[in-house]
Amino acid sequence: MEKRNKILNIEKIQTYYGVSHVIQGLSMYVEKHETVSILGRNGVGKTTTLRSIMGLTPSRSGSIYIDGVETTRFQPHKISKMGVAYVPAERHIFPGLSVEENLMLAARPGNGKDAWTLEKICDHFPILAERTKQDGATLSGGEQQMLAIGRALISNPKIIIMDEPSQGLSPLLVQMITDVVLKFCIQSGITMLIVEQNYRMALKVASRHYLMGTKGEIVKVASTRELMDNPEIIQSHLSV
Amino acid sequence: MGGSLGIIVDITLNSLVLSGVFLIVAIGLNIIYGLSRIMNMGHGALYAVGAYTGYTLVATGLNYFAALIIAPIIVGAVGLLIERTIIAPMRKRSMVYTLILTYGLMFFLDGMIKYVWGNKPCFIDLPAFLQGTISILGTQYPVFRLATLFIIAAIMGGLMLFLNKTRIGIILRASSTIPEMVSCLGINMNYVHMGAFVLGSVMAGVAGIIAGPLTTIDPLMGGEMLISSFVVIVIGGLGSLRGAVIAALLIGFVQTFAEFFITDLAMVIVYILMAIILAFMPRGILGEGKFE
Numbered sequence: 001m002e003k004r005n006k007i008l009n010i011e012k013i014q015t016y017y018g019v020s021h022v023i024q025g026l027s028m029y030v031e032k033h034e035t036v037s038i039l040g041r042n043g044v045g046k047t048t049t050l051r052s053i054m055g056l057t058p059s060r061s062g063s064i065y066i067d068g069v070e071t072t073r074f075q076p077h078k079i080s081k082m083g084v085a086y087v088p089a090e091r092h093i094f095p096g097l098s099v100e101e102n103l104m105l106a107a108r109p110g111n112g113k114d115a116w117t118l119e120k121i122c123d124h125f126p127i128l129a130e131r132t133k134q135d136g137a138t139l140s141g142g143e144q145q146m147l148a149i150g151r152a153l154i155s156n157p158k159i160i161i162m163d164e165p166s167q168g169l170s171p172l173l174v175q176m177i178t179d180v181v182l183k184f185c186i187q188s189g190i191t192m193l194i195v196e197q198n199y200r201m202a203l204k205v206a207s208r209h210y211l212m213g214t215k216g217e218i219v220k221v222a223s224t225r226e227l228m229d230n231p232e233i234i235q236s237h238l239s240v
Numbered sequence: 241m242g243g244s245l246g247i248i249v250d251i252t253l254n255s256l257v258l259s260g261v262f263l264i265v266a267i268g269l270n271i272i273y274g275l276s277r278i279m280n281m282g283h284g285a286l287y288a289v290g291a292y293t294g295y296t297l298v299a300t301g302l303n304y305f306a307a308l309i310i311a312p313i314i315v316g317a318v319g320l321l322i323e324r325t326i327i328a329p330m331r332k333r334s335m336v337y338t339l340i341l342t343y344g345l346m347f348f349l350d351g352m353i354k355y356v357w358g359n360k361p362c363f364i365d366l367p368a369f370l371q372g373t374i375s376i377l378g379t380q381y382p383v384f385r386l387a388t389l390f391i392i393a394a395i396m397g398g399l400m401l402f403l404n405k406t407r408i409g410i411i412l413r414a415s416s417t418i419p420e421m422v423s424c425l426g427i428n429m430n431y432v433h434m435g436a437f438v439l440g441s442v443m444a445g446v447a448g449i450i451a452g453p454l455t456t457i458d459p460l461m462g463g464e465m466l467i468s469s470f471v472v473i474v475i476g477g478l479g480s481l482r483g484a485v486i487a488a489l490l491i492g493f494v495q496t497f498a499e500f501f502i503t504d505l506a507m508v509i510v511y512i513l514m515a516i517i518l519a520f521m522p523r524g525i526l527g528e529g530k531f532e
Contacts, residue, residue, distance in 0.1 A: 054424055080426035092421040094414040101410050106425045155425065 005031045006065070007159045007191045008053065008084075013062030013072075015045070015052045015216070022048045023059065023216040030159060035192040037202035040212030041238060046195040047089065048216070050161050053193075054086045055079045067158055083158030089167045091148040095137035099128055099147060102136045103154050110156025114188070121150045124184065142173040149181055159191040166198040178204050199234055203227060211237045246378035251500050252493075253376075257385050259492025260392035261451045265465055266472035266484045267399070268443025274416045274479035274530065275436035277335055278327060281342040284466025285349035286441050290315045290448025291457045292353055295362045304367055304453075308391070312445035319441025323434050331433065346466070354459055361456040364449075388450055395446060412436065416479065468495075471514050477524020486525055 008030040015023035022045040030036045040046050051057040053064055055076040064072045066082040074082070085106075094102055103118055110116055122129035125146050131139065136147060145165060152160045165182065166174045182205045185192065196202040202209060203224050211233070213219035220233065227233055269283045280286075293314050297307035322345060330337045366384055373380040403409035415422045415432045423429045447465075455461065472491055476483030494513055498506035523529035 056420060056424070075428075076420075076423040077426050077428045080424055086424045088421070088424075092418050094417050094421070096417060097410060097414055101414075104407075105410055105414055105422075105427075108426065151425075 007032050007067055008161075008193060009065040009068075010049075010053070011063045011065075013049075013052055013059035013064060015048055015057055015059040017048055017057060021216075023052060025062070025217050026212075027062075028210050028218055028221075030191060030193050032191055033189050034208065035186050035190075035194065035206045037206035037209045038193070038195045038212055039199050039202055039209055039234070039238060040195075040197070041214070042197060044212045044214055045216035046197075046212060047163055049212075050086065050088075050163050050193075050195055053079070053161055054084065080155070085152035085155050085157035085160045087148045087152050087160060087162040087165065089163040091144045093136040093139065093144045093147055093151075095135065097136055098133050099136050099139070100132040102147060103128075103151055106151045106155045108155045116153045116156050118154065121154055125150055125181075141168055142170075142176065145169065145173075145177055146181060149177075149185070153185070153190070157190075159193060160185070161193045161195075163195050164197065165194065166196065166201050174198065174201055197238075199227075199238055213237075243378060247500075249377045250379045250381065251496055253381055253385065253389070255493040255496035256489075257388050257392075257454065257492075258496050259489045260389060260396075261447050261454070261465075262468055262472050262492055263485060263488035264392065264395060264443050264447040264450070266469040266476070266488055267481060268440040268447070269469050270440075270473050270476075270479055270481060270484050271412075271436055271443070272440035273473070274481075275412060275419075276327075276331075276433045278338045278437075279335065279342070280345075280437075280440065281339065281466065282322065282345035282349055283342075283440070283444050283469065284462035284464070285346045285353070286315055286319065286444035286462075287448040287451075287465045288353055288457075288459070288462030289318060289349060290445030291364075291452040291461060292357050292362065292448075293445070294449030294452050295357075295364050295457055298364050304364070304370070308446075308449055311449040312442045315445025315448070316438050316442040319438045319444075320434070322441070323437040327437060328430070328434065331430075346462070350459060350462065353462075359459060361458040363456065364452040366453050384453055388454065391450060399443075408435065412439075471510060475514055475517050475524060477526055477529030479530040480524055480526055480528035483524045483526040483528050490525075 006029045010026060010028050012025045012027050013023055014025060026049060038046050038049060048057055052059045055074050058073060063070055066079065066084060069082060071079050071082055103121060107118065127143055128147055128150055139147060165177055169177065178201050186205060194202060194206055207224055209222050209224065209227060210218045211220040219237065222233060265287055269280060272278050272280050290311050294307045294311040297310055298304055326341045326345065327338060330341065370384040370387055372383055374383050374386060403413060411422065411427055411432060419429055422432065468491065472487045473484055475490065476487030491510060495506055495510050498509045517525060521527065
C-alpha cells in the first residue's frame with residue numbers, strides 16, 4: 001500500500017568500491033512528483049549511492065525498488081528501461097556525436113501530450129536548439145549540463161537521478177541551471193533525486209533532504225523548512 | 241608497357257588497391273578493439289576464410305558479385321559463433337585472456353582451412369568483363385584491379401553512412417567513447433560488443449574476397465594480413481578510424497613502391513617506418529590511439 005507512491009525505495013543497501021565499504025546500510029525513498037536531495041561532504045559515497053541505483057556499482061546486500069519492482073541486481077540498461085535517467089557529475093556527453101544525436105540516443109516515447117520530444121527539448125532549451133548539429137563536446141560546461149538534463153528528459157523517465165549538477169560551473173551558471181532548468185523540471189511534475197555538496201542549490205530545488213554521514217549511511221532526514229530554520233544542522237553535517 | 245609515367249601510374253594504382261585492402265581489414269580489427277578492447281589475433285584467419293569461401297562460391301558457379309555479398313555474411317556468421325563461444329564469456333576478464341584465446345583461434349581456423357581446402361593455392365575465376373586490361377596514362381591496367389578500387393570506395397562509403405546515419409551506427413560511435421553512459425541510456429552493451437565483433441568479422445571477410453582474385457589464395461595469406469593490419473592500426477593509433485585511413489595509405493604506398501625498387505627489403509622498410517613513427521608518436525599519427 002505505502003510503497004505504491006514510492007518511485008524509488010532503497011532499503012539498507014551495502015555497497016563496496018573495490019575493497020572499501022562505501023555505503024553501509026543506506027535507506028531512503030523518493031515519492032512521485034517529489035524532488036529529494038542527498039547532502040553530504042566530499043567522499044562520503046553520494047555518487048556511489050547513485051551508481052548503485054543505476055546498477056553501475058551494484059550493492060552487495062539490501063534492496064532497491066523502482067516503482068515497486070526490485071532492481072537491485074539489474075544491469076544498467078534494464079534499470080534505464082525501468083524509467084531511471086542518470087545525469088552524472090561529468091555529464092558524459094558523447095564526443096563526436098552532435099547535440100541531436102546525443103539526445104536521440106536517449107529518446108524514448110512518453111505518454112500523452114506532455115511527453116518529451118526533440119521539439120519540446122528545443123523549445124525549452126533554445127541554446128541547444130541553435131546547436132543541434134554541433135559536436136556535443138564543443139559545448140560549454142553549462143550547455144553540456146543542459147544537454148545532459150535534456151538527454152534525461154527525452155527518455156521520459158519516472159525519475160531523474162542527478163549527481164552534483166553544480167559541479168564545475170560558475171556561480172552564475174549554477175543559478176541559471178537552478179532557476180531555468182531544474183525549477184522548470186520540478187514544476188512540470190518530474191520526480192528527481194539530486195546529490196549535492198552545494199546545499200544552497202539543493203535547498204532551492206528539493207523539498208526533502210537526506211543528510212549523509214561519513215559511513216555512507218543517512219544520519220538525518222529534514223524538510224527544506226527545517227533546514228532553513230535550523231542552519232546549525234547543515235553546519236554540523238556539511239562544514240568542515 | 242609504357243614509359244616511366246606508365247610505370248609510376250601502374251605502381252600508384254597498385255598502391256591504392258593494396259591500401260584499400262589493408263584499410264578494410266584494419267578497420268574491422270579497429271572496430272572490435274575500439275568498442276571491446278579485444279585484439280583479435282584470428283582476424284587474419286577470418287580474412288582468409290573470406291577468400292576461400294569466395295573461391296568455393298565462385299567455383300560452384302555463383303556470380304562473383306553475389307559471392308562478394310554472400311562470403312562476408314558467412315564470415316560474419318562465423319564471427320558471431322566465435323563471439324558467443326569464446327569472446328563473450330571473457331568480457332569482464334583482462335585483455336590477455338582474449339588475446340590468448342584468439343591466438344588459439346588463429347591456429348584453429350588455419351587448421352580448418354587446410355582441412356577443408358588443402359595446401360594448394362586457389363584462384364578465383366573472374367567474370368569475362370572484369371578480365372583483360374584498360375589503357376590508362378600509358379599503362380595497360382587490369383580492369384579487375386580498377387574495379388576493386390571502386391568496390392573498396394563503395395564499401396568505405398557504405399560504412400561511413402552506416403556509422404553516421406543509422407541508429408546502430410550512432411550507438412557504436414557513442415560506445416567507442418563512454419560505454420558506461422550508453423548502458424545508462426537503456427542500451428544493452430552485450431549486443432554492442434556482439435555487433436562490433438560481427439561487423440569486424442564481416443569487414444575481414446569482405447577484404448578476403450576482394451583480395452582473392454588479386455593474389456593467390458593460400459594458407460599463409462591470413463597470417464601475413466594480420467601482421468600488416470597490426471602495422472596499420474598501430475601507426476594509425478589503436479581504435480582511430482581516421483588514423484587507420486592515413487596509415488593504410490602510407491603502408492600501401494611504401495610497401496608497393498619498395499617492392500618495385502628494392503624487392504627484398506620491402507617489408508624491412510615497412511617495419512623501420514613503423515618503429516620510427518611509434519618512437520615519436522606512440523598514439524599513432526593523429527595522436528588518437530586508445531590503449532590502457
